[in-house]
Amino acid sequence: MITTEQTRTSAAAPGSLFGALERQPADALLRLIGLYRQDQRPHKIDLGVGVYRNDAGETPVMRAIKAAEHRLADTQATKAYLGPEGDERFVELLAPIVFGSVKAADPCLTGVQTPGGTGALRLGAELVARGAGRPTVWIGTPTWPNHAPIFREAGLAVRSHPFFDPATGTIDFAAMIAALDQAKVGDVVLLHGCCHNPTGAELTQAQWTDLITLLTERRLIPFVDLAYQGLGRGLDADAATTRALLEAVPEAIVAYSCDKNFGLYRDRVGALWVKAADDGRTAAVRDNLLVLARSLWSMPPDHGAAAVREILEDGVLEAAWKDELEEMRTRIAGLRAELARAEPRLAALADQGGMFAMLPLSREAVLALRTDHGIYMADSGRINIAGLRSETIAGFVAAIAAHLQR
CATH class of the missing domain: 3.40.640.10 (Type I PLP-dependent aspartate aminotransferase-like (Major domain))
Known part of the structure:
Protein backbone atom coordinates (compact mmCIF):
# COMPACT_ATOMS: atom_id res chain seq x y z
CA MET A 1 0.00 0.00 0.00
CA ILE A 2 1.38 3.41 -1.00
CA THR A 3 1.13 6.03 1.74
CA THR A 4 0.54 9.75 1.29
CA GLU A 5 4.11 10.43 2.47
CA GLN A 6 5.49 7.99 -0.12
CA THR A 7 3.44 9.72 -2.80
CA ARG A 8 4.86 13.11 -1.82
CA THR A 9 8.42 11.76 -1.77
CA SER A 10 8.00 10.15 -5.16
CA ALA A 11 6.49 13.31 -6.63
CA ALA A 12 9.42 15.38 -5.41
CA ALA A 13 12.12 12.95 -6.55
CA PRO A 14 14.75 14.45 -8.90
CA GLY A 15 14.22 13.47 -12.52
CA SER A 16 10.55 12.62 -12.04
CA LEU A 17 8.72 13.22 -15.32
CA PHE A 18 5.36 13.85 -13.65
CA GLY A 19 6.55 15.29 -10.34
CA ALA A 20 5.57 18.84 -11.25
CA LEU A 21 2.03 17.94 -12.29
CA GLU A 22 -0.77 19.19 -10.08
CA ARG A 23 -4.25 17.84 -9.55
CA GLN A 24 -6.84 19.50 -11.79
CA PRO A 25 -10.40 20.43 -10.86
CA ALA A 26 -13.05 18.05 -12.14
CA ASP A 27 -15.03 19.22 -15.15
CA ALA A 28 -18.12 20.89 -13.68
CA LEU A 29 -20.56 19.47 -16.23
CA LEU A 30 -19.23 15.93 -15.95
CA ARG A 31 -19.51 16.19 -12.16
CA LEU A 32 -23.10 17.37 -12.56
CA ILE A 33 -23.90 14.35 -14.72
CA GLY A 34 -22.58 12.09 -11.98
CA LEU A 35 -24.63 13.82 -9.29
CA TYR A 36 -27.79 13.52 -11.38
CA ARG A 37 -27.25 9.79 -11.91
CA GLN A 38 -26.82 9.24 -8.17
CA ASP A 39 -30.06 11.08 -7.33
CA GLN A 40 -32.80 8.51 -6.73
CA ARG A 41 -35.74 10.94 -6.78
CA PRO A 42 -38.18 10.03 -9.59
CA HIS A 43 -39.12 13.65 -10.29
CA LYS A 44 -35.55 14.87 -10.88
CA ILE A 45 -34.89 17.03 -13.95
CA ASP A 46 -31.61 17.11 -15.90
CA LEU A 47 -31.07 20.50 -17.55
CA GLY A 48 -27.30 20.27 -17.52
CA VAL A 49 -25.91 18.02 -20.23
CA GLY A 50 -26.17 19.63 -23.68
CA VAL A 51 -27.94 16.97 -25.73
CA TYR A 52 -31.33 17.13 -27.39
CA ARG A 53 -34.11 15.21 -25.66
CA ASN A 54 -37.56 14.35 -26.97
CA ASP A 55 -40.88 14.37 -25.07
CA ALA A 56 -39.96 11.05 -23.47
CA GLY A 57 -36.69 12.47 -22.16
CA GLU A 58 -34.65 10.37 -24.59
CA THR A 59 -31.88 11.23 -27.04
CA PRO A 60 -32.82 8.82 -29.83
CA VAL A 61 -30.91 7.95 -32.99
CA MET A 62 -32.51 10.03 -35.72
CA ARG A 63 -34.61 8.02 -38.17
CA ALA A 64 -32.60 9.14 -41.20
CA ILE A 65 -29.34 8.26 -39.45
CA LYS A 66 -30.64 4.79 -38.56
CA ALA A 67 -31.65 4.18 -42.18
CA ALA A 68 -28.26 5.38 -43.41
CA GLU A 69 -26.47 3.13 -40.93
CA HIS A 70 -28.44 0.11 -42.11
CA ARG A 71 -27.41 0.96 -45.66
CA LEU A 72 -23.77 1.27 -44.63
CA ALA A 73 -23.91 -2.08 -42.86
CA VAL A 316 -35.53 10.95 -49.70
CA LEU A 317 -33.24 10.52 -46.70
CA GLU A 318 -32.23 14.19 -46.79
CA ALA A 319 -35.89 15.25 -46.75
CA ALA A 320 -36.55 12.87 -43.84
CA TRP A 321 -33.60 14.33 -41.91
CA LYS A 322 -34.79 17.88 -42.50
CA ASP A 323 -38.31 16.96 -41.35
CA GLU A 324 -37.04 15.40 -38.14
CA LEU A 325 -34.68 18.32 -37.49
CA GLU A 326 -37.62 20.69 -37.89
CA GLU A 327 -39.59 18.61 -35.36
CA MET A 328 -36.72 19.05 -32.91
CA ARG A 329 -36.46 22.78 -33.58
CA THR A 330 -40.22 23.25 -33.18
CA ARG A 331 -40.24 21.36 -29.88
CA ILE A 332 -37.47 23.57 -28.47
CA ALA A 333 -39.18 26.76 -29.66
CA GLY A 334 -42.45 25.57 -28.12
CA LEU A 335 -40.81 24.96 -24.74
CA ARG A 336 -39.26 28.44 -24.88
CA ALA A 337 -42.68 29.96 -25.53
CA GLU A 338 -44.25 27.99 -22.67
CA LEU A 339 -41.58 29.16 -20.24
CA ALA A 340 -42.03 32.76 -21.33
CA ARG A 341 -45.80 32.55 -20.85
CA ALA A 342 -45.50 30.85 -17.46
CA GLU A 343 -43.17 33.43 -15.90
CA PRO A 344 -42.96 37.09 -17.06
CA ARG A 345 -39.35 37.32 -15.89
CA LEU A 346 -38.49 34.67 -18.47
CA ALA A 347 -40.14 36.54 -21.35
CA ALA A 348 -36.79 37.05 -23.12
CA LEU A 349 -36.50 33.30 -23.71
CA ALA A 350 -39.18 33.45 -26.40
CA ASP A 351 -37.01 35.72 -28.54
CA GLN A 352 -33.85 33.65 -28.14
CA GLY A 353 -32.87 30.55 -30.10
CA GLY A 354 -31.46 27.08 -29.67
CA MET A 355 -31.25 24.63 -26.81
CA PHE A 356 -29.75 26.87 -24.14
CA ALA A 357 -30.74 29.77 -21.93
CA MET A 358 -29.11 31.44 -18.96
CA LEU A 359 -31.45 32.09 -16.07
CA PRO A 360 -30.88 34.94 -13.59
CA LEU A 361 -30.06 32.63 -10.69
CA SER A 362 -27.25 32.85 -8.17
CA ARG A 363 -24.99 29.88 -7.58
CA GLU A 364 -26.60 29.47 -4.17
CA ALA A 365 -30.02 29.30 -5.81
CA VAL A 366 -28.81 26.67 -8.27
CA LEU A 367 -27.52 24.54 -5.40
CA ALA A 368 -30.79 24.97 -3.48
CA LEU A 369 -32.82 23.90 -6.53
CA ARG A 370 -30.62 20.83 -6.86
CA THR A 371 -30.94 19.93 -3.18
CA ASP A 372 -34.61 20.76 -2.63
CA HIS A 373 -36.19 19.93 -5.98
CA GLY A 374 -33.82 17.62 -7.86
CA ILE A 375 -33.37 20.23 -10.63
CA TYR A 376 -29.89 19.95 -12.10
CA MET A 377 -28.33 22.80 -14.07
CA ALA A 378 -24.92 24.39 -14.46
CA ASP A 379 -23.82 26.61 -11.56
CA SER A 380 -24.05 29.60 -13.91
CA GLY A 381 -27.81 29.11 -14.32
CA ARG A 382 -27.44 27.79 -17.86
CA ILE A 383 -30.18 25.31 -18.73
CA ASN A 384 -30.72 22.91 -21.60
CA ILE A 385 -34.32 23.71 -22.50
CA ALA A 386 -34.73 20.37 -24.30
CA GLY A 387 -34.43 18.68 -20.90
CA LEU A 388 -37.88 20.00 -20.01
CA ARG A 389 -41.27 18.62 -21.03
CA SER A 390 -44.61 20.40 -21.16
CA GLU A 391 -45.76 18.54 -18.05
CA THR A 392 -42.66 19.57 -16.04
CA ILE A 393 -42.70 23.29 -16.89
CA ALA A 394 -45.23 24.34 -14.24
CA GLY A 395 -43.32 22.62 -11.43
CA PHE A 396 -40.01 23.93 -12.75
CA VAL A 397 -41.25 27.52 -12.89
CA ALA A 398 -42.79 27.27 -9.43
CA ALA A 399 -39.49 25.99 -8.05
CA ILE A 400 -37.32 28.72 -9.56
CA ALA A 401 -39.75 31.65 -9.09
CA ALA A 402 -38.58 32.51 -5.60
CA HIS A 403 -34.95 32.54 -6.70
CA LEU A 404 -35.09 34.62 -9.89
CA GLN A 405 -33.06 37.81 -9.56
CA ARG A 406 -35.11 40.01 -11.86
Whole structure:
Protein backbone atom coordinates (compact mmCIF):
# COMPACT_ATOMS: atom_id res chain seq x y z
CA MET A 1 0.00 0.00 0.00
CA ILE A 2 1.38 3.41 -1.00
CA THR A 3 1.13 6.03 1.74
CA THR A 4 0.54 9.75 1.29
CA GLU A 5 4.11 10.43 2.47
CA GLN A 6 5.49 7.99 -0.12
CA THR A 7 3.44 9.72 -2.80
CA ARG A 8 4.86 13.11 -1.82
CA THR A 9 8.42 11.76 -1.77
CA SER A 10 8.00 10.15 -5.16
CA ALA A 11 6.49 13.31 -6.63
CA ALA A 12 9.42 15.38 -5.41
CA ALA A 13 12.12 12.95 -6.55
CA PRO A 14 14.75 14.45 -8.90
CA GLY A 15 14.22 13.47 -12.52
CA SER A 16 10.55 12.62 -12.04
CA LEU A 17 8.72 13.22 -15.32
CA PHE A 18 5.36 13.85 -13.65
CA GLY A 19 6.55 15.29 -10.34
CA ALA A 20 5.57 18.84 -11.25
CA LEU A 21 2.03 17.94 -12.29
CA GLU A 22 -0.77 19.19 -10.08
CA ARG A 23 -4.25 17.84 -9.55
CA GLN A 24 -6.84 19.50 -11.79
CA PRO A 25 -10.40 20.43 -10.86
CA ALA A 26 -13.05 18.05 -12.14
CA ASP A 27 -15.03 19.22 -15.15
CA ALA A 28 -18.12 20.89 -13.68
CA LEU A 29 -20.56 19.47 -16.23
CA LEU A 30 -19.23 15.93 -15.95
CA ARG A 31 -19.51 16.19 -12.16
CA LEU A 32 -23.10 17.37 -12.56
CA ILE A 33 -23.90 14.35 -14.72
CA GLY A 34 -22.58 12.09 -11.98
CA LEU A 35 -24.63 13.82 -9.29
CA TYR A 36 -27.79 13.52 -11.38
CA ARG A 37 -27.25 9.79 -11.91
CA GLN A 38 -26.82 9.24 -8.17
CA ASP A 39 -30.06 11.08 -7.33
CA GLN A 40 -32.80 8.51 -6.73
CA ARG A 41 -35.74 10.94 -6.78
CA PRO A 42 -38.18 10.03 -9.59
CA HIS A 43 -39.12 13.65 -10.29
CA LYS A 44 -35.55 14.87 -10.88
CA ILE A 45 -34.89 17.03 -13.95
CA ASP A 46 -31.61 17.11 -15.90
CA LEU A 47 -31.07 20.50 -17.55
CA GLY A 48 -27.30 20.27 -17.52
CA VAL A 49 -25.91 18.02 -20.23
CA GLY A 50 -26.17 19.63 -23.68
CA VAL A 51 -27.94 16.97 -25.73
CA TYR A 52 -31.33 17.13 -27.39
CA ARG A 53 -34.11 15.21 -25.66
CA ASN A 54 -37.56 14.35 -26.97
CA ASP A 55 -40.88 14.37 -25.07
CA ALA A 56 -39.96 11.05 -23.47
CA GLY A 57 -36.69 12.47 -22.16
CA GLU A 58 -34.65 10.37 -24.59
CA THR A 59 -31.88 11.23 -27.04
CA PRO A 60 -32.82 8.82 -29.83
CA VAL A 61 -30.91 7.95 -32.99
CA MET A 62 -32.51 10.03 -35.72
CA ARG A 63 -34.61 8.02 -38.17
CA ALA A 64 -32.60 9.14 -41.20
CA ILE A 65 -29.34 8.26 -39.45
CA LYS A 66 -30.64 4.79 -38.56
CA ALA A 67 -31.65 4.18 -42.18
CA ALA A 68 -28.26 5.38 -43.41
CA GLU A 69 -26.47 3.13 -40.93
CA HIS A 70 -28.44 0.11 -42.11
CA ARG A 71 -27.41 0.96 -45.66
CA LEU A 72 -23.77 1.27 -44.63
CA ALA A 73 -23.91 -2.08 -42.86
CA ASP A 74 -25.18 -3.70 -46.05
CA THR A 75 -22.94 -1.98 -48.57
CA GLN A 76 -19.75 -0.72 -46.92
CA ALA A 77 -16.91 -2.77 -48.34
CA THR A 78 -13.96 -1.68 -46.20
CA LYS A 79 -12.85 -0.16 -42.92
CA ALA A 80 -9.53 1.04 -44.36
CA TYR A 81 -8.11 4.36 -43.21
CA LEU A 82 -9.29 7.65 -44.59
CA GLY A 83 -6.71 10.34 -45.24
CA PRO A 84 -6.22 13.30 -42.88
CA GLU A 85 -8.85 15.19 -44.87
CA GLY A 86 -11.48 12.61 -43.94
CA ASP A 87 -14.49 11.87 -46.14
CA GLU A 88 -14.16 14.49 -48.87
CA ARG A 89 -17.62 13.74 -50.25
CA PHE A 90 -19.13 14.39 -46.81
CA VAL A 91 -17.46 17.81 -46.72
CA GLU A 92 -18.53 18.56 -50.29
CA LEU A 93 -22.18 17.70 -49.64
CA LEU A 94 -22.33 19.54 -46.32
CA ALA A 95 -20.84 22.78 -47.68
CA PRO A 96 -23.99 24.00 -49.53
CA ILE A 97 -26.07 23.50 -46.38
CA VAL A 98 -23.66 25.71 -44.48
CA PHE A 99 -22.70 28.30 -47.09
CA GLY A 100 -25.37 28.07 -49.81
CA SER A 101 -24.72 26.52 -53.19
CA VAL A 102 -22.89 29.50 -54.69
CA LYS A 103 -20.47 30.22 -51.83
CA ALA A 104 -19.78 26.50 -51.34
CA ALA A 105 -18.07 26.52 -54.75
CA ASP A 106 -15.81 29.48 -53.88
CA PRO A 107 -12.21 28.51 -54.81
CA CYS A 108 -10.99 30.50 -51.78
CA LEU A 109 -12.83 28.07 -49.47
CA THR A 110 -11.33 24.75 -48.39
CA GLY A 111 -12.63 22.25 -45.84
CA VAL A 112 -11.76 19.01 -44.07
CA GLN A 113 -13.60 16.55 -41.85
CA THR A 114 -12.85 16.71 -38.12
CA PRO A 115 -13.74 14.73 -34.97
CA GLY A 116 -16.73 16.83 -33.95
CA GLY A 117 -16.96 20.58 -33.59
CA THR A 118 -14.35 20.48 -30.83
CA GLY A 119 -11.86 18.92 -33.24
CA ALA A 120 -12.69 21.63 -35.75
CA LEU A 121 -12.08 24.35 -33.17
CA ARG A 122 -8.75 22.85 -32.14
CA LEU A 123 -7.59 22.39 -35.74
CA GLY A 124 -8.56 25.98 -36.48
CA ALA A 125 -6.74 27.17 -33.36
CA GLU A 126 -3.58 25.37 -34.43
CA LEU A 127 -3.83 26.95 -37.89
CA VAL A 128 -4.22 30.40 -36.31
CA ALA A 129 -1.13 29.71 -34.18
CA ARG A 130 0.83 29.04 -37.38
CA GLY A 131 -0.34 32.29 -38.93
CA ALA A 132 1.38 35.64 -39.03
CA GLY A 133 1.69 37.84 -35.95
CA ARG A 134 0.49 35.42 -33.25
CA PRO A 135 -2.93 37.07 -33.04
CA THR A 136 -4.99 37.41 -29.90
CA VAL A 137 -8.30 35.52 -29.87
CA TRP A 138 -11.25 37.56 -28.55
CA ILE A 139 -14.07 35.58 -26.95
CA GLY A 140 -17.36 36.92 -25.58
CA THR A 141 -18.46 36.27 -22.02
CA PRO A 142 -20.10 34.06 -21.15
CA THR A 143 -19.33 31.34 -23.68
CA TRP A 144 -18.97 27.57 -23.90
CA PRO A 145 -16.44 26.75 -21.14
CA ASN A 146 -14.20 24.78 -23.51
CA HIS A 147 -13.64 27.67 -25.95
CA ALA A 148 -10.83 29.49 -24.13
CA PRO A 149 -8.92 26.31 -23.12
CA ILE A 150 -8.88 25.10 -26.74
CA PHE A 151 -7.17 28.27 -27.93
CA ARG A 152 -4.86 28.52 -24.94
CA GLU A 153 -3.69 24.93 -25.40
CA ALA A 154 -2.74 25.90 -28.96
CA GLY A 155 -0.47 28.55 -27.44
CA LEU A 156 -2.65 31.54 -28.29
CA ALA A 157 -3.41 34.56 -26.14
CA VAL A 158 -7.09 34.90 -25.26
CA ARG A 159 -8.93 38.06 -24.25
CA SER A 160 -12.57 38.33 -23.26
CA HIS A 161 -15.10 40.94 -24.27
CA PRO A 162 -18.58 41.60 -22.86
CA PHE A 163 -21.48 39.90 -24.59
CA PHE A 164 -24.44 39.01 -22.36
CA ASP A 165 -25.68 40.85 -19.29
CA PRO A 166 -27.37 38.32 -16.97
CA ALA A 167 -28.96 41.11 -14.93
CA THR A 168 -31.02 42.32 -17.90
CA GLY A 169 -31.13 39.13 -19.94
CA THR A 170 -29.92 41.03 -23.01
CA ILE A 171 -26.78 41.45 -25.10
CA ASP A 172 -24.58 44.39 -24.08
CA PHE A 173 -23.73 45.25 -27.67
CA ALA A 174 -22.25 48.68 -26.95
CA ALA A 175 -19.76 47.19 -24.50
CA MET A 176 -18.95 44.40 -26.95
CA ILE A 177 -18.15 46.83 -29.76
CA ALA A 178 -16.15 49.09 -27.44
CA ALA A 179 -13.98 46.15 -26.36
CA LEU A 180 -13.44 44.84 -29.89
CA ASP A 181 -12.45 48.32 -30.98
CA GLN A 182 -9.25 47.66 -28.99
CA ALA A 183 -8.33 44.60 -31.07
CA LYS A 184 -5.34 44.92 -33.35
CA VAL A 185 -5.22 44.16 -37.06
CA GLY A 186 -5.15 40.40 -37.62
CA ASP A 187 -6.70 39.46 -34.28
CA VAL A 188 -9.30 36.70 -34.29
CA VAL A 189 -12.87 37.12 -33.00
CA LEU A 190 -14.70 33.95 -32.00
CA LEU A 191 -18.40 34.16 -32.86
CA HIS A 192 -21.34 31.82 -32.31
CA GLY A 193 -22.96 31.34 -35.71
CA CYS A 194 -26.39 30.73 -34.16
CA CYS A 195 -28.03 29.38 -30.99
CA HIS A 196 -25.56 30.94 -28.56
CA ASN A 197 -24.26 28.57 -25.91
CA PRO A 198 -24.89 29.21 -23.02
CA THR A 199 -27.28 32.16 -23.30
CA GLY A 200 -29.48 31.57 -26.37
CA ALA A 201 -29.22 35.32 -27.05
CA GLU A 202 -28.68 36.48 -30.61
CA LEU A 203 -27.61 39.74 -32.19
CA THR A 204 -30.21 41.58 -34.25
CA GLN A 205 -29.70 41.99 -37.97
CA ALA A 206 -28.70 45.63 -37.42
CA GLN A 207 -26.16 44.60 -34.78
CA TRP A 208 -24.67 41.97 -37.08
CA THR A 209 -24.34 44.62 -39.78
CA ASP A 210 -22.46 46.90 -37.39
CA LEU A 211 -20.25 44.05 -36.20
CA ILE A 212 -19.37 43.01 -39.75
CA THR A 213 -18.49 46.62 -40.51
CA LEU A 214 -16.14 46.71 -37.50
CA LEU A 215 -14.51 43.40 -38.48
CA THR A 216 -13.98 44.63 -42.01
CA GLU A 217 -12.67 48.07 -41.10
CA ARG A 218 -10.37 46.80 -38.35
CA ARG A 219 -9.26 43.80 -40.47
CA LEU A 220 -10.18 41.28 -37.81
CA ILE A 221 -10.64 37.59 -38.61
CA PRO A 222 -13.98 35.98 -37.70
CA PHE A 223 -13.78 32.42 -36.36
CA VAL A 224 -17.35 31.10 -36.40
CA ASP A 225 -18.44 28.22 -34.20
CA LEU A 226 -21.54 26.85 -35.94
CA ALA A 227 -22.63 23.97 -33.73
CA TYR A 228 -26.44 24.05 -33.80
CA GLN A 229 -27.54 24.84 -37.36
CA GLY A 230 -31.23 24.02 -37.78
CA LEU A 231 -32.11 24.07 -34.10
CA GLY A 232 -32.73 27.82 -33.84
CA ARG A 233 -34.68 29.50 -36.65
CA GLY A 234 -34.14 26.86 -39.36
CA LEU A 235 -31.29 25.62 -41.54
CA ASP A 236 -30.99 28.64 -43.82
CA ALA A 237 -31.84 31.24 -41.18
CA ASP A 238 -29.26 29.81 -38.78
CA ALA A 239 -26.56 30.00 -41.47
CA ALA A 240 -27.42 33.52 -42.65
CA THR A 241 -24.90 35.26 -40.39
CA THR A 242 -22.06 32.93 -41.37
CA ARG A 243 -22.83 33.47 -45.04
CA ALA A 244 -22.92 37.25 -44.61
CA LEU A 245 -19.58 37.21 -42.81
CA LEU A 246 -17.88 35.20 -45.53
CA GLU A 247 -19.20 37.56 -48.18
CA ALA A 248 -17.82 40.59 -46.34
CA VAL A 249 -14.38 39.59 -45.09
CA PRO A 250 -11.33 38.35 -47.00
CA GLU A 251 -10.39 35.64 -44.50
CA ALA A 252 -12.52 33.57 -42.11
CA ILE A 253 -12.66 30.23 -40.29
CA VAL A 254 -15.78 28.15 -39.69
CA ALA A 255 -15.89 25.23 -37.23
CA TYR A 256 -18.95 23.02 -37.74
CA SER A 257 -20.58 20.26 -35.72
CA CYS A 258 -22.98 17.56 -36.95
CA ASP A 259 -23.24 16.15 -33.44
CA LYS A 260 -26.41 18.09 -32.62
CA ASN A 261 -28.34 18.49 -35.86
CA PHE A 262 -27.71 14.87 -36.89
CA GLY A 263 -27.79 13.51 -33.31
CA LEU A 264 -24.29 12.02 -33.68
CA TYR A 265 -22.93 13.03 -30.29
CA ARG A 266 -20.80 9.98 -29.55
CA ASP A 267 -19.64 9.58 -33.17
CA ARG A 268 -17.95 13.03 -33.15
CA VAL A 269 -18.68 14.39 -36.62
CA GLY A 270 -17.61 17.86 -37.70
CA ALA A 271 -15.79 19.91 -40.32
CA LEU A 272 -13.52 22.92 -40.55
CA TRP A 273 -13.59 25.38 -43.44
CA VAL A 274 -11.13 28.17 -44.04
CA LYS A 275 -11.62 31.05 -46.44
CA ALA A 276 -8.31 32.34 -47.80
CA ALA A 277 -7.80 35.90 -49.02
CA ASP A 278 -7.48 34.67 -52.62
CA ASP A 279 -7.52 31.35 -54.43
CA GLY A 280 -3.75 31.45 -54.79
CA ARG A 281 -3.42 30.91 -51.03
CA THR A 282 -6.02 28.16 -50.71
CA ALA A 283 -3.59 25.33 -51.48
CA ALA A 284 -1.14 26.46 -48.79
CA VAL A 285 -3.99 26.72 -46.26
CA ARG A 286 -5.13 23.20 -47.12
CA ASP A 287 -1.59 21.80 -46.94
CA ASN A 288 -1.21 23.16 -43.43
CA LEU A 289 -4.62 21.88 -42.35
CA LEU A 290 -3.68 18.36 -43.47
CA VAL A 291 -0.27 18.44 -41.77
CA LEU A 292 -1.86 19.64 -38.53
CA ALA A 293 -4.70 17.10 -38.73
CA ARG A 294 -2.17 14.33 -39.29
CA SER A 295 -0.36 15.29 -36.07
CA LEU A 296 -3.54 15.77 -34.03
CA TRP A 297 -5.57 12.66 -34.90
CA SER A 298 -4.00 11.27 -38.08
CA MET A 299 -7.32 10.24 -39.66
CA PRO A 300 -10.80 11.25 -38.45
CA PRO A 301 -13.36 8.55 -37.59
CA ASP A 302 -15.46 7.52 -40.57
CA HIS A 303 -18.77 6.08 -39.41
CA GLY A 304 -20.76 9.19 -38.52
CA ALA A 305 -19.52 11.19 -41.49
CA ALA A 306 -20.33 8.27 -43.80
CA ALA A 307 -23.89 8.19 -42.42
CA VAL A 308 -24.28 11.93 -43.06
CA ARG A 309 -22.92 11.45 -46.58
CA GLU A 310 -25.47 8.68 -47.22
CA ILE A 311 -28.25 11.02 -46.15
CA LEU A 312 -27.11 13.99 -48.21
CA GLU A 313 -26.61 11.84 -51.31
CA ASP A 314 -30.20 10.58 -51.15
CA GLY A 315 -33.05 13.05 -51.66
CA VAL A 316 -35.53 10.95 -49.70
CA LEU A 317 -33.24 10.52 -46.70
CA GLU A 318 -32.23 14.19 -46.79
CA ALA A 319 -35.89 15.25 -46.75
CA ALA A 320 -36.55 12.87 -43.84
CA TRP A 321 -33.60 14.33 -41.91
CA LYS A 322 -34.79 17.88 -42.50
CA ASP A 323 -38.31 16.96 -41.35
CA GLU A 324 -37.04 15.40 -38.14
CA LEU A 325 -34.68 18.32 -37.49
CA GLU A 326 -37.62 20.69 -37.89
CA GLU A 327 -39.59 18.61 -35.36
CA MET A 328 -36.72 19.05 -32.91
CA ARG A 329 -36.46 22.78 -33.58
CA THR A 330 -40.22 23.25 -33.18
CA ARG A 331 -40.24 21.36 -29.88
CA ILE A 332 -37.47 23.57 -28.47
CA ALA A 333 -39.18 26.76 -29.66
CA GLY A 334 -42.45 25.57 -28.12
CA LEU A 335 -40.81 24.96 -24.74
CA ARG A 336 -39.26 28.44 -24.88
CA ALA A 337 -42.68 29.96 -25.53
CA GLU A 338 -44.25 27.99 -22.67
CA LEU A 339 -41.58 29.16 -20.24
CA ALA A 340 -42.03 32.76 -21.33
CA ARG A 341 -45.80 32.55 -20.85
CA ALA A 342 -45.50 30.85 -17.46
CA GLU A 343 -43.17 33.43 -15.90
CA PRO A 344 -42.96 37.09 -17.06
CA ARG A 345 -39.35 37.32 -15.89
CA LEU A 346 -38.49 34.67 -18.47
CA ALA A 347 -40.14 36.54 -21.35
CA ALA A 348 -36.79 37.05 -23.12
CA LEU A 349 -36.50 33.30 -23.71
CA ALA A 350 -39.18 33.45 -26.40
CA ASP A 351 -37.01 35.72 -28.54
CA GLN A 352 -33.85 33.65 -28.14
CA GLY A 353 -32.87 30.55 -30.10
CA GLY A 354 -31.46 27.08 -29.67
CA MET A 355 -31.25 24.63 -26.81
CA PHE A 356 -29.75 26.87 -24.14
CA ALA A 357 -30.74 29.77 -21.93
CA MET A 358 -29.11 31.44 -18.96
CA LEU A 359 -31.45 32.09 -16.07
CA PRO A 360 -30.88 34.94 -13.59
CA LEU A 361 -30.06 32.63 -10.69
CA SER A 362 -27.25 32.85 -8.17
CA ARG A 363 -24.99 29.88 -7.58
CA GLU A 364 -26.60 29.47 -4.17
CA ALA A 365 -30.02 29.30 -5.81
CA VAL A 366 -28.81 26.67 -8.27
CA LEU A 367 -27.52 24.54 -5.40
CA ALA A 368 -30.79 24.97 -3.48
CA LEU A 369 -32.82 23.90 -6.53
CA ARG A 370 -30.62 20.83 -6.86
CA THR A 371 -30.94 19.93 -3.18
CA ASP A 372 -34.61 20.76 -2.63
CA HIS A 373 -36.19 19.93 -5.98
CA GLY A 374 -33.82 17.62 -7.86
CA ILE A 375 -33.37 20.23 -10.63
CA TYR A 376 -29.89 19.95 -12.10
CA MET A 377 -28.33 22.80 -14.07
CA ALA A 378 -24.92 24.39 -14.46
CA ASP A 379 -23.82 26.61 -11.56
CA SER A 380 -24.05 29.60 -13.91
CA GLY A 381 -27.81 29.11 -14.32
CA ARG A 382 -27.44 27.79 -17.86
CA ILE A 383 -30.18 25.31 -18.73
CA ASN A 384 -30.72 22.91 -21.60
CA ILE A 385 -34.32 23.71 -22.50
CA ALA A 386 -34.73 20.37 -24.30
CA GLY A 387 -34.43 18.68 -20.90
CA LEU A 388 -37.88 20.00 -20.01
CA ARG A 389 -41.27 18.62 -21.03
CA SER A 390 -44.61 20.40 -21.16
CA GLU A 391 -45.76 18.54 -18.05
CA THR A 392 -42.66 19.57 -16.04
CA ILE A 393 -42.70 23.29 -16.89
CA ALA A 394 -45.23 24.34 -14.24
CA GLY A 395 -43.32 22.62 -11.43
CA PHE A 396 -40.01 23.93 -12.75
CA VAL A 397 -41.25 27.52 -12.89
CA ALA A 398 -42.79 27.27 -9.43
CA ALA A 399 -39.49 25.99 -8.05
CA ILE A 400 -37.32 28.72 -9.56
CA ALA A 401 -39.75 31.65 -9.09
CA ALA A 402 -38.58 32.51 -5.60
CA HIS A 403 -34.95 32.54 -6.70
CA LEU A 404 -35.09 34.62 -9.89
CA GLN A 405 -33.06 37.81 -9.56
CA ARG A 406 -35.11 40.01 -11.86
